[in-house]
Amino acid sequence: MSWSLFVWFAAAAALCWVVGSVLAFVSKKTWPAASASLLGTVAMLVFIVGMWVTLKRPPMRTMGETRLWYSFFLSLIGVVIYLSWRYKWILSFSTMMSVVFLAVNLFKPEIHNRPLMPALQSPWFVPHVIVYMFAYALLGAVTLYAVYLWIHSSRLAGRHRAEPTLEEMKRCDVLVRVGWSFLTFGMVMGALWAKEAWGDWWSWDPKETWAFATWLGYLGYLHLRQRRQDPRTAFAVLVVCFLLLQMCWYGVNYLPSARGISVHTY
Template identity: 65%
Template structure:
């Protein structure tokens, strides 16, 4: 399994996700849509595992590789939310996002490097990146939900239960962000002797983490839901800065060890 087979897997996976999303909007039962979407995710996971075996290292090093995990977790998060709460919009949105990231990998593949520098050869590498990608996927899903609710609010009032879904997803995402950050700290101590060195990526990870923490503390006092949605979108922009924006930030050029 390598990047040459990716295009075919991408087409099959995207079709399954899209069909699953369409079925979710048409069918009253959740089972069929969940099964079809899950089949897409499992196919995608099979590709990732195959790529892992071909490369001889976890496919988590390059931007393109982290996008694979993001697509996978985004689809799984969408399926989970749909199966749990039954929102009809989540699978189409989740599938759209996941397919978009798959398309970026098809049309603009980053150079996929076989080599892995010594610092990355650690037991922390896989869990650190995986939980971060899961957190990003959850935060992506909650941002989509917030945008949807915000747009819809002119027609239909936002229900308290819907805000609770937002809050639950943020708490879950923040939990994963925390796990990723703590694992990164424990790893950094093992590799460089310092658990926190204010590397630009670390600073932006802290910014994102504090941003969502602010949301969690502010929410009980926010009467206007639109402010909550605004803050969620702002936090997601911070998250994007942390994920890839920092690579292009003039203030961080040549200063980060997290370059990929």
């Protein structure tokens, strides 16, 4: 497997996802849309596994490689949410976001092959990256869901606002709780790994600082929801948290405060 084949896998995956999104609206049954979307996800998985075998290391070393995982997980989570709650629109949103990240890989590759330096040769490397990418994808999906509920609830239904139901808010909370659990796994694994590699649990590396801010942000959301605040405040907090997450994932690479000093630059 090589990056030269990526365009074909990306095209096949995108086509399957688009077909799945359309089928979600056209078909009365859920399985045609879910199957088509899952086929796209499998195409991504085949490419990822193929790269893993070819590179003789996990494809998690470069920004381009992490985007593969993001698209893979996001499409998978989209299908799970669709099958669980029958939201037709979620497949369109997850397709849109997954395709954007595939397109970024096509137009701004950042995929050059880098060897695995000694610090990355650890049993923590693969779980640390995978749980983070899963958390990022899940929290991306919940942001889409929150924005949808926000826009939907702002429309006037007759003379009253169409408020989100308890069940909808609970789904939001559940997704954030799962996403936050995975952020916690990623952070704790990172700390345990850092202690083995460098002798410090935490060194306030710029990436770590933003990871801490993101983790705290979603923790704030969970605490805010205990008081059953206005859903719109909760949605606004989720959007801010999502921005923190983007900063943590790749925004930090462009910050003057991080340039040249972060051990997480990739």
